[in-house]
Amino acid sequence: MQLLDGRTLSKKIETQVAQDVKKLKETCGCTPGLAVVLVGQDQASAAYVNMKKKACDRVGFYSITHDMPENISQEAIERTIISMNENDSIDGILIQLPLPSQIDTTKLLELVAPEKDVDGFHPYNVGRLVTNLDGFVPCTPLGVMELLKEYDIDVKGKNCVVIGASNIVGKPMASLLLNADATVEICHIFTDDLKRHTLNADVILVGVGVINLITEDMVKDDVVIIDIGVSRTKEGKLVGDVDFENVSKKSSYITPSPGGVGPMTIAMLLQNTLKAAKINAQKKNS
Structure with a gap:
């Protein structure tokens, strides 16, 4: 089992963004x-x-x-x-x-x-994402794709189960996976027998805010687990949607929560804003 370390990757991305900001200030x-x-x-x-x-x-x-x-x-x-x-x-x-x-x-x-929608929620950007055109992509699912890329996890042809169908995470996550040639299922609150879907998954991506929703008996060996959920226990501890202690024993890769997807969300916001600034700068100088 290997941890997908969002904290380390987000710092790496921040460093690159800071360098690009410095260049942008110097050039224009x-x-x-x-x-x-x-x-x-x-x-x-x-x-x-x-x-x-x-x-x-x-x-x-x-x-x-x-x-x-x-x-x-x-x-x-x-x-x-x-x-x-x-x-x-x-x-x-x-x-x-x-x-x-x-x-x-x-x-x-x-x-x-x-062109200023760095959260990627405007219908224009949603449409461009679904049709695999360049635009602004919601930060959390974009951060997940960057995390998979960093650890050389190729989803092409893999069975990916997205749990949660929100406009902010679930739907754009599914679109990004489809654009990367994955086979995608979306499960949600009305899905019957969630375990039937997750047992066949090569990659499970879950973000619904339900503590211990995904348990050891619901996953196959060597599954990749992306835990996007964030909840607080009665004791005040932040946890995800996955029973980390037990599911991690069967996983090839797994995100910690916190420390996995969360830091990547902010890193992608910085990246999207820099992208918008570069486009804006080109318009001013054209």
């Missing part, structure tokens, strides 16, 4: 800019945004957080997004999810300019 005087919209007092969201801010600082990005109250109106957030779309110093816009119930999340995601 451009500094990549990321704007984040944070609504409400959700502690997990606030902590995650703070981690993103620190990562931006480490690589030399300009970053700003629009911290908004829980009871903010739809129109107020829309005005902020429009102003960020028009601001040339902002290359990437990120709306931290989830949003309060009074907010139309879909409308806001569609309002972000596709």
